[in-house]
Amino acid sequence: MAKDTELGQASRHPPPILPPSRSRRSTDPFIVICRCFSVVTAINALLCVCANLLSAIRSFRNGSDIFGGIFRCYAIALAIFVALVETEWDFILKFWRVLDYWVGRGMLQIFVAVMTRAFPDVIWVRRDLVLLQEIASYLLLACGVIYVISGLLCIGFFKRARLQRETSRENAAKDLEELERRKRELEALLIEERD
Incomplete structure (x- = not known):
């Protein structure tokens, strides 16, 4: 009888509702390393944007190098695109499936690095700008080469x-x-x- 009373009282009080546990992000070291490398690559792409933007402004101010300025504008657009691809945004990868593969992504980064390095300041008037172009292009080139090699190794x-x-x-x-x-x-x- 006492057992029935205890069961009756236990059934009257519902079990406490616990808050749902928050799903923790996986700490898979491989995924973390890949995300860190994506951040580094995006930063390098934004560095290329800065280098090309300064070069484009300089080209348009001089007025004598309009084609170089237009070329730099294309390089800016592609470098921004490289930075967006590194976010792995589904909207971009849906339309550009080749960039889902690391070899394609690396080839795009190498192309942007070459565009950033192209047409250096021959007369060395702005050594700081040339140095920025070289640093940005070689860093992005290194990221692109790593992506291509990793893609070929199926990483x-x-x-x-x-x-x-x-x-x-x-x-x-x-x-x-x-x-x-x-x-x-x-x-x-x-x-x-x-x-």
Whole structure:
């Protein structure tokens, strides 16, 4: 009888509803390294934007090098595009599938590095600008070469597989939390109906 009373009291009070646990970002070292390299590459692309922007302004101010200024404007647009690609934004990768592969991404970075390095200041009037162009172009060139070599070694495929596994694991954890929350709600409704 006492046991039935305890069960009756326990069934009247629903179990406490715990807040859903926040899904932690995976600390997979390989994914972290890849994200850090993407940040470094995006910073190098933005450095190329600065170098090309200063060169374009200088070309248009002189008035004698209009074509060089236009060339620099194209280099600016492509360098911004390289920085956006490094965010791995789905909108961009949906239309440019070749950039989802590291070899294609590396080739684009090498192209932008070559554009940044092209047409240096021959008369060496602005050595600081030439130095900025060289630093930006060689850094982005190094990132592009690393991407191409890594792509040929299928490291990009390995990264995509690990990201997909991480995403499916996070989705499964969210689904499990949702099912547990729904179960607690249904148990609480069932207890209320018994009373």
